[in-house]
Amino acid sequence: MIFMMIKGKEEAQLMENFYSSSSPGVEAVVKQAVSTKFSQKFTTIPATLLLFFHDSFVMGCDASIMVSSPNGDAGKDAPDNLSLAGDGFDTIVKAKEAVEAQCPNAVSCADIMAIAARDVAVLAGGPSFSVELGRRDGLISQSSLVAGNLPETNFTLALLDTIFAKNNLSQIDMIALSGAHTVGFSHCNRFADRLYSFSPSSPVDPSLDPNYAKQLMNACPQNVDPRLP
Numbered sequence: 453m454i455f456m457m458i459k460g461k462e463e464a465q466l467m468e469n470f471y472s473s474s475s476p477g478v479e480a481v482v483k484q485a486v487s488t489k490f491s492q493k494f495t496t497i498p499a500t501l502l503l504f505f506h507d508s509f510v511m512g513c514d515a516s517i518m519v520s521s522p523n524g525d526a527g528k529d530a531p532d533n534l535s536l537a538g539d540g541f542d543t544i545v546k547a548k549e550a551v552e553a554q555c556p557n558a559v560s561c562a563d564i565m566a567i568a569a570r571d572v573a574v575l576a577g578g579p580s581f582s583v584e585l586g587r588r589d590g591l592i593s594q595s596s597l598v599a600g601n602l603p604e605t606n607f608t609l610a611l612l613d614t615i616f617a618k619n620n621l622s623q624i625d626m627i628a629l630s631g632a633h634t635v636g637f638s639h640c641n642r643f644a645d646r647l648y649s650f651s652p653s654s655p656v657d658p659s660l661d662p663n664y665a666k667q668l669m670n671a672c673p674q675n676v677d678p679r680l681p
Contacts (some may be wrong), residue, residue, distance in 0.1 A: 466584035475555035485547040498636020499540030515561035515591030530598035556585035562587035640672030
């Protein structure tokens with residue numbers, strides 16, 4: 453998965469052996485935690501991948517999406533993030549707990565998230581690869597910073613190219629990452645407008661097969677909770 457290599461916007465130089473002294477077994481610890489979570493919930497793979505993607509595209513790969521706010525205005529509370537599955541967050545929490553038990557206060561949550569994303573990509577059948585480490589955890593997480601930084605389902609090719617270029621990713625990277633959406637599932641609110649409010653003359657998108665449209669309507673009633681798949 454190409455986006456495993458996205459780097460935070462405020463990072464120092466990353467390196468594969470960053471924790472060779474402070475926490476030499478960190479990758480094995482994270483891998484075990486991720487594998488255990490996957491054995492419990494198959495949604496661990498898409499949930500963790502999408503969580504890392506959303507985190508990286510807003511403020512860089514700084515794990516700021518893991519931050520909670522008592523006021524409900526953290527990055528995770530933004531409308532574009534409400535559909536993120538809880539299993540993704542739980543995967544990172546479990547991995548963080550396992551790492552802290554072995555080497556407290558040594559490994560950033562941002563690096564744990566990057567390692568976990570690589571590991572679920574491997575579990576999905578993708579190739580393994582080395583992850584450069586040394587990310588710093590973000591101290592700022594605001595829902596207002598999310599809008600406009602994530603690709604939308606109605607984006608044109610030009611808009612997709614632009615938003616990926618902002619993250620130092622090419623059109624080839626964008627195509628590969630779009631293909632990665634075949635892992636997991638889509639959320640009803642991402643295509644509900646094509647079922648119920650496509651245009652004044654045709655509520656249903658006429659390009660959809662009628663039988664398929666009916667199946668989608670049965671699975672996705674109008675005004676469905678955006679947090680549900």
